[in-house]
Amino acid sequence: MNHGTLKTALALAVGLLGGCSLIPDYQRPTAPVADSWSSAPVDAQALLPWGRFFKDEQLKGLIGEALANNRDLRVALLNIEKAKAQYRIQRADLLPTVDASVSGTHQRTPADLSTTGRKQTTHSYEAGVGFTSYELDFFGRVRSLSQEALEEYLQTVEAQRSTQISLVAEVANAYYQLQADLQSLALSDQTLESQHQSYLTTRSSYQEDVVSELDLSQAESTVRSAQASQAQYQRLVEQDRNALVLLVGKPLTAEQMAPSASAALALDAALPAGLPSQVLSQRPDILAAEHALKAANANVGAARAAFFPSISLTASAGSASGQLGELFAGGQGAWSFVPSINVPIFNWGRNQANLDVAKVQTSIEVANYQKAIQEAFREVADGLVARGKLDSQVTAQQLLVKANDRSYDLARQRYETGVDTYLNSLDAQRNLFASQQELVGTQLARSQNLIALYKALGGGSE
Incomplete structure (x- = not known):
């Protein structure tokens, strides 16, 4: 020759x-969820990119650095390169x-x-x-394996997108937790200062036999309680900063973790929801599950070709x-x-067993795909339910803080004029501090709910 x-x-x-190809015709499984969410708005729009969804420039800088330095995301990117190389290896088998x-x-x-x-x-x-x-490749065995490798590669691409969206949400949650604890720490500092001044006044009055020893003891207990609260939030703030450093993947300066203005922390509450077919189908974890299903479907073709x-x-x-x-x-x-x-003449049922395994694996991936849709639907449904309730809760809590603040002013004035006991003033101050702390926690829960809903809807591309 x-x-x-x-x-x-x-x-x-x-x-x-x-x-010929022996890969079964792919049919997307039916989504086992309702057609729409009960609390979803009518119109469906595209989600905002995270750079526009988050208003705080300090937070956006932290997210940008996390996307560049986070080790989990780096592993996801390396897995894409690995899957791409594996696909090229399998693709090369199509040619001599x-x-x-x-x-x-x-x-x-x-x-x-x-x-x-x-x-x-x-x-x-x-x-x-x-x-x-x-x-x-008369019967498509090699092409089936190549198609399987391609779907596995596409699955890793979607897994990387899912990791990125999760990282953005984790950084935002950690940042908002830090800001909430900084606000609580500031409230603790203010309360401690106020109660310390009140204690000094009460002690002077006690030395002049104007108030009882019980009043002095109660004033001192409020100071000790405020000191414990201050120490608690100092610890939480340091732990929040450590969590941010881990997520970002590099040391952070004090300016990057400083308190932000309340206006900068506001989130765009007008999140679109739409129908599951318009929103959930774009979630990267659902797309990854579908690529896994397609890979298993292609493997059935390779198992069938082994009979020829x-x-x-x-x-x-x-x-x-x-x-x-x-x-x-x-x-x-x-x-x-x-x-x-x-x-192939007689191999003790090996080929049939391989085909059975491939078919069962396909059924498993169908179940995984449908489960991913169900979990995504529930995440969005829970987020939508909590969204309106948390808005109402924040409004009610703000009114409660305002009422407690007025009550404390009146109780303090009554005590200073000798009309009322110190205990009533002390209770009013405790109620004010507790309602202020509860307001911070409720505002944090609302922000975290919006972040979770943003993530559940698939996030926005930057």
């Missing part, structure tokens, strides 16, 4: 790649691997084994190009000679063409 014959054989082999080789063989044959009755020493040299055991004969080709063309100096001389051309066919 000369070089032209080898090229013809290669062209024939490549032409046979368009054989052509190698060039030069070899020499030296052999000595003893006299009693020689056909001439005398010992012989022979030498042979070969140079050529060719391919070995190239499978003609496989045809392999080995071919080479080049020069051969007994003398190295005459290897490329005229008339030294050599070629070989070795087709082979392997017909």
Whole structure:
């Protein structure tokens, strides 16, 4: 076989790649959820990118650095590169691997084994190009495996998107937790200062026999309670900062974790919801589950193809000679063409078992896909239910703080004029502080709910 014959054989082999495919026709499973959320708005819009959804420039800077430095996200990106390389490896099996080789063989044959009755020493040299055991993909086995590898690669891409959205949400939650604890710490500082001044006044009054020892003891207890609260929030603030450093993946400056103005912390509450088919189908975790299902479906095709004969080709063309100096001389051309066919006859049910495994795996991936949709639907439904209630709760809590503040002012005035006891003033102050702390917690819960809803709806691309 000369070089032209080898090229013809290669062209024939490549032409046979368009054989049949035994991959089952893919049908997207029915989503096992309702057509819409009971509390969803009518209109569906595209989600805002996180850079527009979050208003706080300090938070946006932290998210940007986390996307560049976070180790979990870096692992996800490396998994994409790994899956891409694996797909290229599997894709390469669709075409024959052509190698060039030069070899020499030296052999000595003893006299009693020689056909001439005398010992012989022979030498042979070969140079050529060719391919070995190239499978003609008549029944689509190799293409099915290639399709499976492609879907697995696409699955890792969606997994990386899911990791990125989760990271954005985690950084935002950690940041808002830090800001809430900083607000609570500031309230504790203010309360401690106020109660300390009240204690000094009460102590002076006690020394002048104006108030009882009970009043002095109660004033001191409020100071100790405020000191404990202050220490608690100092600890929480440091822990929040440590959590942010871990998420961002690098040390942070004091300015990057400083308190922000309340206006900067506001989130866009007008989140769209729409129908599940318009929103949930774009969530990366659901897309990843569907790619896993498609990969399992392609593997069924490969398992089916194992029941059919496989045809392999080995071919080479080049020069051969007994003398190295005459290897490329005229008339030294050599070629070989070795087709082979392997017909499965009896393998103790191995092929059928492999097909059964592939089919069961497909059923598993269908269940995983539908479960992912159900979980996503519940996340959005829970977020929508909590959204309106938390808005009402924040409004009510703000009114409660205002009422407690007025009550404390009146109780303090009554005590200072001798109309009422110190205990009533103390209770009013405690109620004010507790309602202020509760307001901070409720505002944090509302922000975290909006972040969770933003994540549940699939996030927005930056």
